[in-house]
Amino acid sequence: MAKNTPPPSVTINEVADLAKVSPKTVSRVINNEPRVRGATRTRILRAIEELNYKPNLNARGLASNRSFLIGLFCDRPGDYLSEFQAGAVERCREASVHLMVEPWDVRSPNIEKQIDTLLGQLRLEGVILLPPLSDHRVMLGKLQEAAIPVVRIAPQENLSASPSIGIDDYAASREVTAHFIKLGHRRIGFILGHPGHGATEQRYLGFVDEMRAHQIPLVPELVQTGNFVFADGLICAERMLRAASPPTAIFASNDDMAAAVISMARKVGLDLPSQLSVAGFDDAPLAAMIWPELTTVRQPVADMARRAADLIIQLEPRRKGWPEPMPRHLFDHELIIRNSTARPARR
Numbered sequence: 377m378a379k380n381t382p383p384p385s386v387t388i389n390e391v392a393d394l395a396k397v398s399p400k401t402v403s404r405v406i407n408n409e410p411r412v413r414g415a416t417r418t419r420i421l422r423a424i425e426e427l428n429y430k431p432n433l434n435a436r437g438l439a440s441n442r443s444f445l446i447g448l449f450c451d452r453p454g455d456y457l458s459e460f461q462a463g464a465v466e467r468c469r470e471a472s473v474h475l476m477v478e479p480w481d482v483r484s485p486n487i488e489k490q491i492d493t494l495l496g497q498l499r500l501e502g503v504i505l506l507p508p509l510s511d512h513r514v515m516l517g518k519l520q521e522a523a524i525p526v527v528r529i530a531p532q533e534n535l536s537a538s539p540s541i542g543i544d545d546y547a548a549s550r551e552v553t554a555h556f557i558k559l560g561h562r563r564i565g566f567i568l569g570h571p572g573h574g575a576t577e578q579r580y581l582g583f584v585d586e587m588r589a590h591q592i593p594l595v596p597e598l599v600q601t602g603n604f605v606f607a608d609g610l611i612c613a614e615r616m617l618r619a620a621s622p623p624t625a626i627f628a629s630n631d632d633m634a635a636a637v638i639s640m641a642r643k644v645g646l647d648l649p650s651q652l653s654v655a656g657f658d659d660a661p662l663a664a665m666i667w668p669e670l671t672t673v674r675q676p677v678a679d680m681a682r683r684a685a686d687l688i689i690q691l692e693p694r695r696k697g698w699p700e701p702m703p704r705h706l707f708d709h710e711l712i713i714r715n716s717t718a719r720p721a722r723r
């Protein structure tokens with residue numbers, strides 16, 4: 377009985393013959409190079425679809441001296457990572473590039489050895505670093521030693537060292553704080569994120585400066601650190617709400633911690649938002665799922681991810697280096713006002 381043999385693979389030459397172009401022109405379209413005119417590009421894409429041509433990444437890599445592999449390094453899973461990953465994957469797939477998501481424990485004493493092991497096994501076109509890794513000196517040093525280009529998300533240190541992408545966290549935080557003040561709140565609590573996260577300091581400074589601009593005193597017991605984690609947010613909220621003079625509003629540095637505030641407020645019997653207003657940051661999916669729906673800052677996470685991946689895909693920094701001046705992109709943010717904020721009840 378004859379064995380079934382797989383159908384022969386379609387070659388790039390067959391695609392070129394059908395599209396009536398050279399194999400080199402097909403290769404340029406596959407690699408998403410901009411030098412192919414619209415009509416020609418469309419004809420090639422139709423030929424690829426008609427023949428069901430699947431580019432061989434190994435062959436592409438050997439021919440172009442590229443690995444077509446980008447790393448996305450993160451600290452922990454969560455809604456922000458999920459949305460960022462989706463945007464980066466979409467852009468990579470358009471360019472037939474593979475995205476590898478690699479989580480790291482920044483508190484691990486073995487992180488330096490773990491980085492060496494990974495970088496010794498893979499040849500990466502570049503790495504996208506999410507905070508707090510975007511300012512992690514060991515990670516940055518190891519990537520520099522390995523000559524791997526880096527795009528950093530929301531870094532705070534040495535901004536000229538590599539391309540960076542983010543929003544104006546300081547300005548966004550001032551907007552949220554101003555929203556509370558405009559509603560009539562004067563006793564406002566604030567929950568900081570992770571101390572090593574680049575946005576943590578900027579969001580807190582925005583809060584402080586807006587409070588001072590309105591000559592509203594900062595109350596030390598109403599400033600807590602929640603590390604961007606729901607469980608820690610619960611602890612911070614309980615401390616504030618059980619204080620002798622609790623806040624009428626709490627601004628949490630991300631939506632997970634804001635959701636924790638709402639949960640704790642319900643546990644202690646408060647009515648929201650009349651007895652407590654709450655705002656978060658990021659506009660994660662849960663912001664519109666909880667009740668009351670959360671006032672928060674929306675940042676275009678998927679668009680930021682696409683841009684980060686695109687910098688590596690289009691500029692090919694491993695072969696060509698980064699251009700001057702170093703790319704830096706600040707995306708617009710938006711204050712989304714929902715039902716979790718209102719004027720404080722009269723006392």
